[in-house]
Amino acid sequence: MISLLKNVNLYNPNPMGIKDVLVAGGKIADIFDVSDNGHHNIPDNWPVEVIDFNGAYLVPGFIDSHAHITGGGGEAGFSTQVPPVSLSEFTQVGVTTVVGLLGTDDTTRSIANLISKVYGLREEGMSAYCWTGGYHYPLTTLMGSAKADITFLEPVIGIGEFAISDHRSSQPTFEEVIKLASEAHVAGLLTGKAGIIHFHLGDGERRLELIERAISETEIPARVFNPTHVNRNKPLFEDSCKLLAHGCYIDITAFPEGTAEPGLEACDAIEIAVKKGLPLDKITVSSDGGGCLPCFDQQGELQHMDFGRASTLLETLQATLRKNIALESILPMFTSNVATLLRLHSKGKIVRNNDADMLVLNNKFEITDVMIKGRWHKRDNTTVVSGTFE
Incomplete structure:
Protein backbone atom coordinates (compact mmCIF):
# COMPACT_ATOMS: atom_id res chain seq x y z
CA MET A 1 0.00 0.00 0.00
CA ILE A 2 1.24 3.48 -0.93
CA SER A 3 -0.71 6.30 0.71
CA LEU A 4 -0.46 10.05 0.45
CA LEU A 5 -2.02 11.77 3.47
CA LYS A 6 -2.68 15.31 2.30
CA ASN A 7 -3.22 18.50 4.28
CA VAL A 8 -2.55 17.08 7.74
CA ASN A 9 -1.72 19.28 10.71
CA LEU A 10 1.42 17.36 11.58
CA TYR A 11 2.69 16.91 15.13
CA ASN A 12 5.72 14.68 14.94
CA PRO A 13 5.18 15.08 18.05
CA ASN A 14 6.39 18.68 17.68
CA PRO A 15 4.14 21.01 15.66
CA MET A 16 5.24 21.04 12.00
CA GLY A 17 2.31 22.81 10.35
CA ILE A 18 0.27 21.60 7.39
CA LYS A 19 2.10 18.84 5.49
CA ASP A 20 1.57 15.97 3.09
CA VAL A 21 2.90 12.60 4.29
CA LEU A 22 3.82 9.77 1.91
CA VAL A 23 3.64 6.20 3.25
CA ALA A 24 5.16 3.21 1.42
CA GLY A 25 6.29 -0.24 2.50
CA GLY A 26 4.99 0.32 6.03
CA LYS A 27 7.34 3.28 6.48
CA ILE A 28 7.12 7.05 6.35
CA ALA A 29 8.67 7.54 2.92
CA ASP A 30 8.64 11.34 2.83
CA ILE A 31 7.10 14.47 4.30
CA PHE A 32 6.29 17.35 1.95
CA ASP A 33 5.41 20.98 2.33
CA VAL A 34 2.00 21.60 0.83
CA SER A 35 2.44 22.82 -2.77
CA ASP A 36 0.08 24.19 -5.37
CA ASN A 37 0.10 21.14 -7.63
CA GLY A 38 0.28 18.58 -4.82
CA HIS A 39 1.99 15.89 -6.93
CA HIS A 40 5.36 15.96 -5.14
CA ASN A 41 7.00 14.27 -8.13
CA ILE A 42 5.26 10.96 -7.41
CA PRO A 43 5.18 8.92 -10.65
CA ASP A 44 1.74 8.83 -12.24
CA ASN A 45 1.83 5.03 -12.58
CA TRP A 46 2.23 4.44 -8.85
CA PRO A 47 -0.94 2.98 -7.27
CA VAL A 48 -1.26 5.71 -4.65
CA GLU A 49 -4.19 6.03 -2.24
CA VAL A 50 -4.68 9.79 -1.85
CA ILE A 51 -6.66 11.06 1.15
CA ASP A 52 -7.23 14.73 1.92
CA PHE A 53 -7.61 15.20 5.68
CA ASN A 54 -8.42 18.91 5.43
CA GLY A 55 -6.27 20.07 8.32
CA ALA A 56 -6.96 17.25 10.80
CA TYR A 57 -4.20 16.44 13.28
CA LEU A 58 -1.73 13.68 12.39
CA VAL A 59 0.21 12.42 15.43
CA PRO A 60 2.39 9.39 16.24
CA ARG A 343 15.10 2.13 22.56
CA LEU A 344 12.44 1.52 19.92
CA HIS A 345 14.29 3.57 17.34
CA SER A 346 11.71 3.42 14.53
CA LYS A 347 8.78 4.37 16.79
CA GLY A 348 7.37 7.42 18.49
CA LYS A 349 8.02 10.09 15.83
CA ILE A 350 6.66 10.89 12.39
CA VAL A 351 9.93 11.30 10.53
CA ARG A 352 11.33 9.79 7.34
CA ASN A 353 12.10 6.05 7.52
CA ASN A 354 10.24 5.50 10.80
CA ASP A 355 7.40 2.98 10.98
CA ALA A 356 4.15 4.48 9.70
CA ASP A 357 2.33 4.28 13.06
CA MET A 358 0.01 7.28 13.04
CA LEU A 359 -3.30 8.60 14.36
CA VAL A 360 -5.65 11.13 12.80
CA LEU A 361 -7.50 13.32 15.32
CA ASN A 362 -10.42 15.64 14.61
CA ASN A 363 -10.80 19.10 16.15
CA LYS A 364 -12.27 17.51 19.30
CA PHE A 365 -9.15 15.34 19.57
CA GLU A 366 -11.14 12.19 18.88
CA ILE A 367 -9.39 9.44 16.91
CA THR A 368 -10.93 8.97 13.49
CA ASP A 369 -8.17 6.93 11.81
CA VAL A 370 -5.40 4.58 12.97
CA MET A 371 -2.53 3.41 10.76
CA ILE A 372 -0.03 0.77 11.94
CA LYS A 373 3.03 0.06 9.81
CA GLY A 374 1.30 1.58 6.80
CA ARG A 375 -1.94 -0.38 7.17
CA TRP A 376 -5.24 1.17 8.21
CA HIS A 377 -6.71 -0.44 11.33
CA LYS A 378 -9.35 2.25 11.70
CA ARG A 379 -10.50 4.40 8.78
CA ASP A 380 -13.03 7.22 8.96
CA ASN A 381 -14.31 6.00 12.37
CA THR A 382 -14.76 2.44 11.12
CA THR A 383 -12.82 -0.61 12.31
CA VAL A 384 -10.91 -2.08 9.38
CA VAL A 385 -8.84 -4.76 11.18
CA SER A 386 -10.16 -6.89 14.04
CA GLY A 387 -8.52 -9.59 16.11
CA THR A 388 -8.86 -13.24 15.11
CA PHE A 389 -11.67 -13.99 17.57
CA GLU A 390 -13.40 -10.62 17.59
Whole structure:
Protein backbone atom coordinates (compact mmCIF):
# COMPACT_ATOMS: atom_id res chain seq x y z
CA MET A 1 0.00 0.00 0.00
CA ILE A 2 1.24 3.48 -0.93
CA SER A 3 -0.71 6.30 0.71
CA LEU A 4 -0.46 10.05 0.45
CA LEU A 5 -2.02 11.77 3.47
CA LYS A 6 -2.68 15.31 2.30
CA ASN A 7 -3.22 18.50 4.28
CA VAL A 8 -2.55 17.08 7.74
CA ASN A 9 -1.72 19.28 10.71
CA LEU A 10 1.42 17.36 11.58
CA TYR A 11 2.69 16.91 15.13
CA ASN A 12 5.72 14.68 14.94
CA PRO A 13 5.18 15.08 18.05
CA ASN A 14 6.39 18.68 17.68
CA PRO A 15 4.14 21.01 15.66
CA MET A 16 5.24 21.04 12.00
CA GLY A 17 2.31 22.81 10.35
CA ILE A 18 0.27 21.60 7.39
CA LYS A 19 2.10 18.84 5.49
CA ASP A 20 1.57 15.97 3.09
CA VAL A 21 2.90 12.60 4.29
CA LEU A 22 3.82 9.77 1.91
CA VAL A 23 3.64 6.20 3.25
CA ALA A 24 5.16 3.21 1.42
CA GLY A 25 6.29 -0.24 2.50
CA GLY A 26 4.99 0.32 6.03
CA LYS A 27 7.34 3.28 6.48
CA ILE A 28 7.12 7.05 6.35
CA ALA A 29 8.67 7.54 2.92
CA ASP A 30 8.64 11.34 2.83
CA ILE A 31 7.10 14.47 4.30
CA PHE A 32 6.29 17.35 1.95
CA ASP A 33 5.41 20.98 2.33
CA VAL A 34 2.00 21.60 0.83
CA SER A 35 2.44 22.82 -2.77
CA ASP A 36 0.08 24.19 -5.37
CA ASN A 37 0.10 21.14 -7.63
CA GLY A 38 0.28 18.58 -4.82
CA HIS A 39 1.99 15.89 -6.93
CA HIS A 40 5.36 15.96 -5.14
CA ASN A 41 7.00 14.27 -8.13
CA ILE A 42 5.26 10.96 -7.41
CA PRO A 43 5.18 8.92 -10.65
CA ASP A 44 1.74 8.83 -12.24
CA ASN A 45 1.83 5.03 -12.58
CA TRP A 46 2.23 4.44 -8.85
CA PRO A 47 -0.94 2.98 -7.27
CA VAL A 48 -1.26 5.71 -4.65
CA GLU A 49 -4.19 6.03 -2.24
CA VAL A 50 -4.68 9.79 -1.85
CA ILE A 51 -6.66 11.06 1.15
CA ASP A 52 -7.23 14.73 1.92
CA PHE A 53 -7.61 15.20 5.68
CA ASN A 54 -8.42 18.91 5.43
CA GLY A 55 -6.27 20.07 8.32
CA ALA A 56 -6.96 17.25 10.80
CA TYR A 57 -4.20 16.44 13.28
CA LEU A 58 -1.73 13.68 12.39
CA VAL A 59 0.21 12.42 15.43
CA PRO A 60 2.39 9.39 16.24
CA GLY A 61 0.66 6.25 17.49
CA PHE A 62 0.62 5.69 21.25
CA ILE A 63 3.22 3.35 22.75
CA ASP A 64 1.74 1.63 25.83
CA SER A 65 4.64 0.36 27.93
CA HIS A 66 2.52 -1.34 30.58
CA ALA A 67 -0.36 -3.64 29.63
CA HIS A 68 -1.51 -7.04 30.86
CA ILE A 69 -2.06 -8.45 27.40
CA THR A 70 -2.74 -11.97 28.73
CA GLY A 71 -5.03 -10.57 31.44
CA GLY A 72 -4.19 -9.52 34.98
CA GLY A 73 -5.94 -9.82 38.30
CA GLY A 74 -6.68 -12.95 40.27
CA GLU A 75 -6.23 -11.25 43.63
CA ALA A 76 -9.69 -12.26 44.83
CA GLY A 77 -9.71 -15.84 43.56
CA PHE A 78 -9.44 -17.54 40.21
CA SER A 79 -12.75 -16.09 39.00
CA THR A 80 -11.24 -12.58 39.14
CA GLN A 81 -8.58 -13.26 36.52
CA VAL A 82 -9.04 -10.67 33.77
CA PRO A 83 -9.39 -12.16 30.25
CA PRO A 84 -6.69 -11.53 27.61
CA VAL A 85 -6.97 -8.20 25.82
CA SER A 86 -8.07 -8.28 22.19
CA LEU A 87 -6.35 -6.43 19.36
CA SER A 88 -8.97 -3.74 18.81
CA GLU A 89 -9.07 -2.82 22.50
CA PHE A 90 -5.62 -1.34 21.81
CA THR A 91 -5.69 -0.28 18.20
CA GLN A 92 -9.08 1.43 18.05
CA VAL A 93 -8.05 3.80 20.86
CA GLY A 94 -4.70 4.68 19.34
CA VAL A 95 -2.23 2.16 20.76
CA THR A 96 -0.02 1.03 17.90
CA THR A 97 2.77 -0.52 20.02
CA VAL A 98 2.27 -2.37 23.30
CA VAL A 99 4.60 -3.89 25.90
CA GLY A 100 3.02 -6.79 27.78
CA LEU A 101 3.81 -7.99 31.29
CA LEU A 102 2.89 -10.23 34.20
CA GLY A 103 1.82 -8.82 37.56
CA THR A 104 0.69 -10.32 40.86
CA ASP A 105 -0.08 -13.64 39.21
CA ASP A 106 3.24 -14.86 37.88
CA THR A 107 2.28 -18.38 39.04
CA THR A 108 -0.62 -19.47 36.84
CA ARG A 109 0.59 -17.14 34.07
CA SER A 110 3.94 -17.66 32.38
CA ILE A 111 6.49 -15.88 30.22
CA ALA A 112 5.87 -18.51 27.53
CA ASN A 113 2.19 -17.55 27.43
CA LEU A 114 3.09 -13.84 27.44
CA ILE A 115 5.48 -14.18 24.50
CA SER A 116 2.95 -16.24 22.55
CA LYS A 117 0.41 -13.42 23.01
CA VAL A 118 3.05 -10.95 21.75
CA TYR A 119 3.48 -13.04 18.61
CA GLY A 120 -0.28 -13.26 18.21
CA LEU A 121 -0.72 -9.49 18.33
CA ARG A 122 2.09 -9.13 15.82
CA GLU A 123 0.38 -11.58 13.47
CA GLU A 124 -2.79 -9.50 13.76
CA GLY A 125 -0.89 -6.40 12.70
CA MET A 126 0.33 -4.35 15.65
CA SER A 127 3.79 -3.99 17.19
CA ALA A 128 4.25 -5.82 20.49
CA TYR A 129 7.04 -6.56 22.99
CA CYS A 130 7.17 -7.72 26.59
CA TRP A 131 8.98 -7.60 29.91
CA THR A 132 10.22 -10.76 31.64
CA GLY A 133 9.49 -11.60 35.26
CA GLY A 134 6.61 -10.29 37.30
CA TYR A 135 5.99 -9.03 40.82
CA HIS A 136 8.20 -11.52 42.61
CA TYR A 137 11.76 -12.62 43.29
CA PRO A 138 13.02 -15.08 42.06
CA LEU A 139 11.65 -13.97 38.71
CA THR A 140 9.38 -16.01 36.49
CA THR A 141 11.49 -16.50 33.34
CA LEU A 142 11.62 -18.78 30.31
CA MET A 143 15.38 -19.42 30.02
CA GLY A 144 16.38 -19.47 33.68
CA SER A 145 17.40 -15.84 34.14
CA ALA A 146 16.32 -12.36 33.15
CA LYS A 147 19.65 -11.77 31.44
CA ALA A 148 19.17 -14.83 29.22
CA ASP A 149 15.55 -13.93 28.42
CA ILE A 150 16.49 -10.40 27.36
CA THR A 151 19.55 -11.55 25.43
CA PHE A 152 18.07 -14.48 23.51
CA LEU A 153 14.32 -13.77 23.24
CA GLU A 154 13.76 -11.02 20.70
CA PRO A 155 10.45 -9.63 22.09
CA VAL A 156 11.80 -9.31 25.66
CA ILE A 157 13.22 -5.83 26.31
CA GLY A 158 13.71 -5.73 30.11
CA ILE A 159 12.34 -6.79 33.50
CA GLY A 160 8.89 -5.89 34.77
CA GLU A 161 6.65 -5.25 36.48
CA PHE A 162 8.74 -6.00 39.58
CA ALA A 163 6.91 -5.03 42.77
CA ILE A 164 8.28 -2.97 45.64
CA SER A 165 6.57 -1.16 48.54
CA ASP A 166 3.52 -3.41 48.18
CA HIS A 167 2.07 -6.15 50.39
CA ARG A 168 1.76 -8.34 47.28
CA SER A 169 5.49 -8.12 46.51
CA SER A 170 8.09 -10.69 47.59
CA GLN A 171 9.50 -8.02 49.93
CA PRO A 172 12.78 -7.95 47.99
CA THR A 173 16.02 -6.96 49.65
CA PHE A 174 18.30 -4.21 48.39
CA GLU A 175 20.78 -6.84 47.19
CA GLU A 176 18.09 -8.63 45.17
CA VAL A 177 16.97 -5.39 43.54
CA ILE A 178 20.44 -4.32 42.44
CA LYS A 179 21.22 -7.84 41.19
CA LEU A 180 18.19 -7.69 38.89
CA ALA A 181 18.97 -4.14 37.81
CA SER A 182 22.49 -5.23 36.91
CA GLU A 183 21.15 -8.16 34.85
CA ALA A 184 18.79 -5.87 32.96
CA HIS A 185 21.48 -3.26 32.32
CA VAL A 186 24.11 -5.70 31.06
CA ALA A 187 21.60 -7.53 28.86
CA GLY A 188 20.62 -4.16 27.41
CA LEU A 189 24.26 -3.42 26.61
CA LEU A 190 24.65 -6.79 24.90
CA THR A 191 21.54 -6.44 22.76
CA GLY A 192 20.83 -2.74 22.29
CA LYS A 193 17.44 -3.25 23.97
CA ALA A 194 15.93 -1.07 26.72
CA GLY A 195 17.68 -3.07 29.46
CA ILE A 196 15.67 -1.51 32.29
CA ILE A 197 13.73 -2.76 35.29
CA HIS A 198 10.14 -1.51 35.31
CA PHE A 199 9.05 -1.25 38.97
CA HIS A 200 5.49 -1.61 40.19
CA LEU A 201 5.06 0.80 43.10
CA GLY A 202 2.53 0.04 45.81
CA ASP A 203 1.25 2.20 48.67
CA GLY A 204 3.90 1.11 51.18
CA GLU A 205 5.54 3.76 53.33
CA ARG A 206 9.01 2.87 52.01
CA ARG A 207 7.93 4.15 48.60
CA LEU A 208 11.07 4.61 46.44
CA GLU A 209 13.63 3.86 49.12
CA LEU A 210 15.17 0.88 47.30
CA ILE A 211 15.53 2.82 44.03
CA GLU A 212 16.93 5.92 45.73
CA ARG A 213 19.50 3.82 47.54
CA ALA A 214 20.48 1.97 44.35
CA ILE A 215 21.10 5.23 42.53
CA SER A 216 23.25 6.63 45.32
CA GLU A 217 25.18 3.46 46.24
CA THR A 218 25.81 1.67 42.91
CA GLU A 219 27.28 2.43 39.51
CA ILE A 220 24.12 1.29 37.70
CA PRO A 221 22.79 4.18 35.55
CA ALA A 222 19.69 5.88 36.89
CA ARG A 223 17.76 5.26 33.63
CA VAL A 224 17.74 1.53 34.44
CA PHE A 225 15.32 2.18 37.33
CA ASN A 226 11.86 2.90 35.92
CA PRO A 227 9.02 3.27 38.47
CA THR A 228 5.38 3.09 37.37
CA HIS A 229 2.07 3.90 39.10
CA VAL A 230 3.89 6.94 40.54
CA ASN A 231 0.61 8.87 40.79
CA ARG A 232 -1.13 6.27 42.95
CA ASN A 233 -0.69 8.54 45.99
CA LYS A 234 0.49 12.12 46.42
CA PRO A 235 3.62 11.52 48.57
CA LEU A 236 4.82 8.88 46.09
CA PHE A 237 4.37 11.29 43.19
CA GLU A 238 6.31 14.01 45.00
CA ASP A 239 9.19 11.61 45.66
CA SER A 240 9.09 10.30 42.09
CA CYS A 241 9.43 13.80 40.66
CA LYS A 242 12.72 14.14 42.54
CA LEU A 243 14.09 11.12 40.65
CA LEU A 244 13.84 13.05 37.37
CA ALA A 245 16.84 15.16 38.35
CA HIS A 246 18.96 11.98 38.52
CA GLY A 247 18.06 10.92 34.96
CA CYS A 248 15.29 8.44 35.80
CA TYR A 249 12.16 8.20 33.72
CA ILE A 250 8.90 7.97 35.67
CA ASP A 251 5.68 6.40 34.38
CA ILE A 252 2.27 7.85 35.18
CA THR A 253 -0.67 5.43 35.09
CA ALA A 254 -3.82 6.54 33.27
CA PHE A 255 -6.25 5.18 35.84
CA PRO A 256 -9.92 5.00 34.81
CA GLU A 257 -11.75 8.19 35.70
CA GLY A 258 -12.78 8.30 39.36
CA THR A 259 -10.46 5.49 40.52
CA ALA A 260 -7.28 7.45 41.28
CA GLU A 261 -8.07 8.35 44.89
CA PRO A 262 -6.10 8.75 47.14
CA GLY A 263 -3.72 9.53 44.30
CA LEU A 264 -3.82 11.81 41.28
CA GLU A 265 -5.64 11.51 38.00
CA ALA A 266 -3.03 11.23 35.26
CA CYS A 267 -4.06 14.59 33.79
CA ASP A 268 -3.57 16.27 37.17
CA ALA A 269 -0.15 14.68 37.62
CA ILE A 270 0.88 15.93 34.17
CA GLU A 271 -0.41 19.42 34.99
CA ILE A 272 1.70 19.50 38.17
CA ALA A 273 4.80 18.43 36.22
CA VAL A 274 4.22 21.17 33.63
CA LYS A 275 3.61 23.90 36.22
CA LYS A 276 6.71 22.90 38.22
CA GLY A 277 8.85 23.02 35.10
CA LEU A 278 9.99 19.42 35.52
CA PRO A 279 11.89 17.68 32.68
CA LEU A 280 8.87 16.53 30.69
CA ASP A 281 11.06 14.45 28.35
CA LYS A 282 11.56 11.95 31.20
CA ILE A 283 7.84 11.37 31.84
CA THR A 284 5.76 8.63 30.20
CA VAL A 285 2.12 7.56 30.48
CA SER A 286 0.82 3.97 30.32
CA SER A 287 -2.61 2.38 30.68
CA ASP A 288 -2.24 -0.76 32.81
CA GLY A 289 -4.69 -2.15 30.23
CA GLY A 290 -6.08 -5.56 31.15
CA GLY A 291 -4.74 -5.22 34.68
CA CYS A 292 -6.79 -5.52 37.84
CA LEU A 293 -7.02 -2.27 39.84
CA PRO A 294 -7.85 -3.49 43.35
CA CYS A 295 -8.34 -1.38 46.48
CA PHE A 296 -7.18 -3.05 49.73
CA ASP A 297 -7.66 -2.12 53.36
CA GLN A 298 -4.89 -1.98 56.00
CA GLN A 299 -5.10 -5.76 56.46
CA GLY A 300 -4.66 -6.51 52.78
CA GLU A 301 -8.32 -7.40 52.28
CA LEU A 302 -9.85 -6.51 48.91
CA GLN A 303 -12.52 -3.81 49.20
CA HIS A 304 -13.38 -3.25 45.54
CA MET A 305 -11.78 -3.58 42.12
CA ASP A 306 -11.76 -2.18 38.62
CA PHE A 307 -9.57 -3.03 35.64
CA GLY A 308 -7.33 -1.02 33.34
CA ARG A 309 -8.27 -0.09 29.79
CA ALA A 310 -6.09 1.22 26.98
CA SER A 311 -8.77 3.80 26.21
CA THR A 312 -7.63 5.78 29.27
CA LEU A 313 -4.57 6.97 27.32
CA LEU A 314 -6.71 8.95 24.88
CA GLU A 315 -8.98 10.08 27.72
CA THR A 316 -5.93 11.38 29.60
CA LEU A 317 -4.69 13.26 26.54
CA GLN A 318 -8.10 14.89 26.07
CA ALA A 319 -8.46 15.76 29.77
CA THR A 320 -5.00 17.32 29.88
CA LEU A 321 -5.72 19.42 26.78
CA ARG A 322 -8.81 20.77 28.56
CA LYS A 323 -6.39 22.23 31.13
CA ASN A 324 -5.01 24.46 28.36
CA ILE A 325 -1.70 22.59 28.17
CA ALA A 326 -0.22 22.57 24.67
CA LEU A 327 -0.53 19.38 22.64
CA GLU A 328 3.22 19.34 21.96
CA SER A 329 3.90 19.30 25.72
CA ILE A 330 1.74 16.21 26.24
CA LEU A 331 2.16 14.05 23.14
CA PRO A 332 5.78 12.99 23.81
CA MET A 333 4.67 11.30 27.05
CA PHE A 334 2.61 8.86 24.98
CA THR A 335 5.00 8.59 22.02
CA SER A 336 8.60 9.78 21.64
CA ASN A 337 9.54 9.69 25.35
CA VAL A 338 8.44 6.04 25.54
CA ALA A 339 10.29 5.15 22.35
CA THR A 340 13.49 6.77 23.63
CA LEU A 341 13.33 4.98 26.99
CA LEU A 342 12.57 1.62 25.38
CA ARG A 343 15.10 2.13 22.56
CA LEU A 344 12.44 1.52 19.92
CA HIS A 345 14.29 3.57 17.34
CA SER A 346 11.71 3.42 14.53
CA LYS A 347 8.78 4.37 16.79
CA GLY A 348 7.37 7.42 18.49
CA LYS A 349 8.02 10.09 15.83
CA ILE A 350 6.66 10.89 12.39
CA VAL A 351 9.93 11.30 10.53
CA ARG A 352 11.33 9.79 7.34
CA ASN A 353 12.10 6.05 7.52
CA ASN A 354 10.24 5.50 10.80
CA ASP A 355 7.40 2.98 10.98
CA ALA A 356 4.15 4.48 9.70
CA ASP A 357 2.33 4.28 13.06
CA MET A 358 0.01 7.28 13.04
CA LEU A 359 -3.30 8.60 14.36
CA VAL A 360 -5.65 11.13 12.80
CA LEU A 361 -7.50 13.32 15.32
CA ASN A 362 -10.42 15.64 14.61
CA ASN A 363 -10.80 19.10 16.15
CA LYS A 364 -12.27 17.51 19.30
CA PHE A 365 -9.15 15.34 19.57
CA GLU A 366 -11.14 12.19 18.88
CA ILE A 367 -9.39 9.44 16.91
CA THR A 368 -10.93 8.97 13.49
CA ASP A 369 -8.17 6.93 11.81
CA VAL A 370 -5.40 4.58 12.97
CA MET A 371 -2.53 3.41 10.76
CA ILE A 372 -0.03 0.77 11.94
CA LYS A 373 3.03 0.06 9.81
CA GLY A 374 1.30 1.58 6.80
CA ARG A 375 -1.94 -0.38 7.17
CA TRP A 376 -5.24 1.17 8.21
CA HIS A 377 -6.71 -0.44 11.33
CA LYS A 378 -9.35 2.25 11.70
CA ARG A 379 -10.50 4.40 8.78
CA ASP A 380 -13.03 7.22 8.96
CA ASN A 381 -14.31 6.00 12.37
CA THR A 382 -14.76 2.44 11.12
CA THR A 383 -12.82 -0.61 12.31
CA VAL A 384 -10.91 -2.08 9.38
CA VAL A 385 -8.84 -4.76 11.18
CA SER A 386 -10.16 -6.89 14.04
CA GLY A 387 -8.52 -9.59 16.11
CA THR A 388 -8.86 -13.24 15.11
CA PHE A 389 -11.67 -13.99 17.57
CA GLU A 390 -13.40 -10.62 17.59
